Amino acid sequence: MSKTDPGNFFEDFALGQEIRHATPRTVTAGDKALYTSLYGARFAVHTSDEFARTLGYPRAPLDDLLVFHVVFGKTVPDISRNAVANLGYAACVFGTPVYPGDTLSTTSSVIGLKETSNRKTGVVYVRSTGVNQRGETVLDYARWVMVNKRDPESPAPEPVVPDLPDSVPVEDLAAPAGPDFAKYEVGPAGSPHLWDDYAAGERIDHQDGMTIEEAEHQMATRLYNNTARVHFNQHVEKDGRFGRRIVYGGHVISIARALSFNGLANAFRVAAINGGTHSAPSFAGDTIYAWSEVLERTELPGRNDLGALRLRTVATKDRPGADFPYKDGAGKYDPAVVLDLDYTVLMPRRG
Amino acid sequence: MSKTDPGNFFEDFALGQEIRHATPRTVTAGDKALYTSLYGARFAVHTSDEFARTLGYPRAPLDDLLVFHVVFGKTVPDISRNAVANLGYAACVFGTPVYPGDTLSTTSSVIGLKETSNRKTGVVYVRSTGVNQRGETVLDYARWVMVNKRDPESPAPEPVVPDLPDSVPVEDLAAPAGPDFAKYEVGPAGSPHLWDDYAAGERIDHQDGMTIEEAEHQMATRLYNNTARVHFNQHVEKDGRFGRRIVYGGHVISIARALSFNGLANAFRVAAINGGTHSAPSFAGDTIYAWSEVLERTELPGRNDLGALRLRTVATKDRPGADFPYKDGAGKYDPAVVLDLDYTVLMPRRG
Amino acid sequence: MSKTDPGNFFEDFALGQEIRHATPRTVTAGDKALYTSLYGARFAVHTSDEFARTLGYPRAPLDDLLVFHVVFGKTVPDISRNAVANLGYAACVFGTPVYPGDTLSTTSSVIGLKETSNRKTGVVYVRSTGVNQRGETVLDYARWVMVNKRDPESPAPEPVVPDLPDSVPVEDLAAPAGPDFAKYEVGPAGSPHLWDDYAAGERIDHQDGMTIEEAEHQMATRLYNNTARVHFNQHVEKDGRFGRRIVYGGHVISIARALSFNGLANAFRVAAINGGTHSAPSFAGDTIYAWSEVLERTELPGRNDLGALRLRTVATKDRPGADFPYKDGAGKYDPAVVLDLDYTVLMPRRG
Secondary structure (H helix, E strand, O other): OOOOOOOOOHHHOOOOOEEEOOOOEEOOHHHHHHHHHHHOOOOHHHHOHHHHHHHOOOOOOOOHHHHHHHHHHHHHHHHHOOEEEEEEEEEEEEOOOOOOOOEEEEEEEEEEEEEOOOOOEEEEEEEEEEEOOOOOEEEEEEEEEEEEOOOOOOOOOOOEOOOOOOOOOHHHOOOOOOOOHHHOOHHHHOOOOOHHHOOOOOEEEOOOOEEOOHHHHHHHHHHOOOOOHHHOOHHHHOOOOOOOOOOOHHHHHHHHHHHOHHHHOOOOEEEEEEEEEOOOOOOOOOEEEEEEEEEEEEEEOOEEEEEEEEEEEEEEEOOOOOOOOOEOOOOOEOOOEEEEEEEEEEEEOOO | OOOOOOOOOHHHOOOOOEEEOOOOEEOOHHHHHHHHHHHOOOOHHHHOHHHHHHHOOOOOOOOHHHHHHHHHHHHHHHHHOOEEEEEEEEEEEEOOOOOOOOEEEEEEEEEEEEEOOOOOEEEEEEEEEEEOOOOOEEEEEEEEEEEEOOOOOOOOOOOEOOOOOOOOOHHHOOOOOOOOHHHOOHHHHOOOOOHHHOOOOOEEEOOOOEEOOHHHHHHHHHHOOOOOHHHOOHHHHOOOOOOOOOOOHHHHHHHHHHHOHHHHOOOOEEEEEEEEEOOOOOOOOOEEEEEEEEEEEEEEOOEEEEEEEEEEEEEEEOOOOOOOOOEOOOOOEOOOEEEEEEEEEEEEOOO | OOOOOOOOOHHHOOOOOEEEOOOOEEOOHHHHHHHHHHHOOOOHHHHOHHHHHHHOOOOOOOOHHHHHHHHHHHHHHHHHOOEEEEEEEEEEEEOOOOOOOOEEEEEEEEEEEEEOOOOOEEEEEEEEEEEOOOOOEEEEEEEEEEEEOOOOOOOOOOOEOOOOOOOOOHHHOOOOOOOOHHHOOHHHHOOOOOHHHOOOOOEEEOOOOEEOOHHHHHHHHHHOOOOOHHHOOHHHHOOOOOOOOOOOHHHHHHHHHHHOHHHHOOOOEEEEEEEEEOOOOOOOOOEEEEEEEEEEEEEEOOEEEEEEEEEEEEEEEOOOOOOOOOEOOOOOEOOOEEEEEEEEEEEEOOO
């Protein structure tokens, strides 16, 4: 029996199958420092134990997207090692905050399967759940990927496509239960603009650009234990479709989120990802810019210290966001767009 | 009202203005490990908790320059986002040692303003103070930067230029109060040369060179939450004055300090920066060398276990320090010189 | 007296000489996170405090090779600063597990000396021992390096070549005394294959490749406080033998070990290095692949929860391991081979 794991092919997945992903991961202050050095993230709830304690946190929780990457990374060897394309995310809800010292592990269940018409590949829908060492859910999301078949002739399963919501309902968001954001100070947080100040339709150019280096995206992707081959192997990729290593899409999400501080400094918590599209690949040498649109401003049930903003953040490469590049009249993405992310953040509101 | 922060222009500063900079920062063992990986720093007081405890520290304090970068980084969004040039530092005194787990924040006061003769820019003088979570000063320094005016026609303020000392008087240095350096062991510290062995006028070539990579200076600068744009955006800088991203000057200071271990291994503490000049920009691909001159050897009031050395450390690029490249007869820097740093270190002395 | 340390030349070593290397080093969760980001290591005993506690460890110990690099790095300024070539390792035994917070220091004794026939260099044999803050041995190994003479005319010492074993006897391996590997769970560890499933002669292609970047190997090598010049100075190396910085051999060992997870996921502990050859230098841009052969499967005295596997892991550059490239008929290494490592791992066995 071969000792190496070739990863799963489309035929290896069955509806209802439960997968317990390997190598649980204790996250630490070391991961946090690397996350800072890779993106420059500086939302005050995450940068300062003292600031977090003032609100009622035991200490600063980790950035939500660092949690996302670690939980997601665990699924790669089983779900997407033989993936052709990462097609989408939905219903991604962040749960219990994660602190240095917590140990995260991930399980997935197969919630849909559909062979593609050419019979060479199939789409696998999974629901993945990340938990901490106490079994509390830290992240729960659906994802669908196109996976190669081992044999085009193998029979197709009954097609099942799960019904996934366009967005996470506000009732499903996990607003931190202990902390009291009436105590939130805008001075140290870096911006006077609170939830009350944003309006649906408002667009914000986050202004700065950040150039990606090979060493950076490789170090990030390995930190998350994400083993997808296209990110690390120039010897193979030089003869591949792009001639270069492809940057992990999550790396671009984190860059965009860090850039969004300038305009959204009080959006301290990513509460949900409603959907996301990596509309074009990114490579080392690309300079990433970002702009955001407020899609919706919503009250949170039972909370008058916090509100939710549904945002679209668009990342572009080698093109500033001043004129908000997005889609053309036919709905086709501007070639500079690399990410279209629909997500919901929490922000303190005025008393 | 725009949600993004354009940074301050010369007109936005007023004499006596107090600025409380945003995003306090908890520093950790993760930051320390990154600092080691970026510079290779190995002064024993900082590398070993056991060595530090033997002297009377509770554990190893962080490198002083890591503290400098974090405190400095906090000021960038308010002070130097629209800076044309970082003109100088003075009266920079390091205070209470900083340990992993401490939270640093920075305030600044405007101590001088002077419009430049072309009326397009002005020089802003600030005194910045970094404190820990107990309000103890960890760093205090004056800095002056040339900042763009929003409108060349706006009226000039009354010119005020603060009186800044050429050097920090030895009485103002904060020698660590608890630790007893009579217990300092030169063996594990890596050099037999103590304060008594150095003489004013002595020059030391630190021998090694270190080549800068883009990923390294970007990761360093983001780690410090320094948001100055010129360090990160190749898409803009390719059309800029140098065609390349500029390395944060503090990155070069830390490289020079790490190289200086070979010759100054017992200079465990940077107590003050008297003044500094970044005489030329540095870029990825440059190999940095360093040499030092002892400017002065001074006793410390009330201490016979420690003495002070005032040093000039000169960093060069792509040129070894063997012949001590510095200035020509007309006082102009050798083109290889990138840094001229006048600072004061503490070193154990013989019993 | 010169303040800088030129390193030792062949004449400076004497048989029986004891060297206490400088700058003890406290290792932390920060070092661990950097190790993960540099190699993607994910052996569950090291990635998860919870997994390690289930077995009886107080928390997750550090990767053995991280310990190796830190202990080894301490010896470089004294032993190999003027080395021409790193000739070999033998009898390398890993001892007490190392945890974040431990402080490591290294001593060496000179166990052999032999001038080379051209009289310009000599071979120095040392036994180096790394200990933690309680004086417990964490690593002990012999190493021999070719070192320049200061003066070719200086007299040769009596040649002494120590008798070094071809491999570490199984009785000398330090199997972790507290933990009980009957509790080891293969699910979270990532592979069903235990000690019982491997057979001498079995070959495993680890499949993936990883491309080295300059920033990565420099950050790794500085993290280990390894000061060998050839890794950091492009200004000198551009005119050197290869025109480029040479990657620290230990960086390649760690890449190969991380790649070997795919096929050896339960080989949680490197117990010994029997011998190793860096058969060709590696450079930034090289893509490293690895394959392994099981040389021997051995029971461990007094343990029925653990067994030992002696392995040969071969790393290649820019050539996949599918056809196991190694040596030609004349015993000459395939030009793609960069590392030939003979070592012993511990693996849980079936109850």
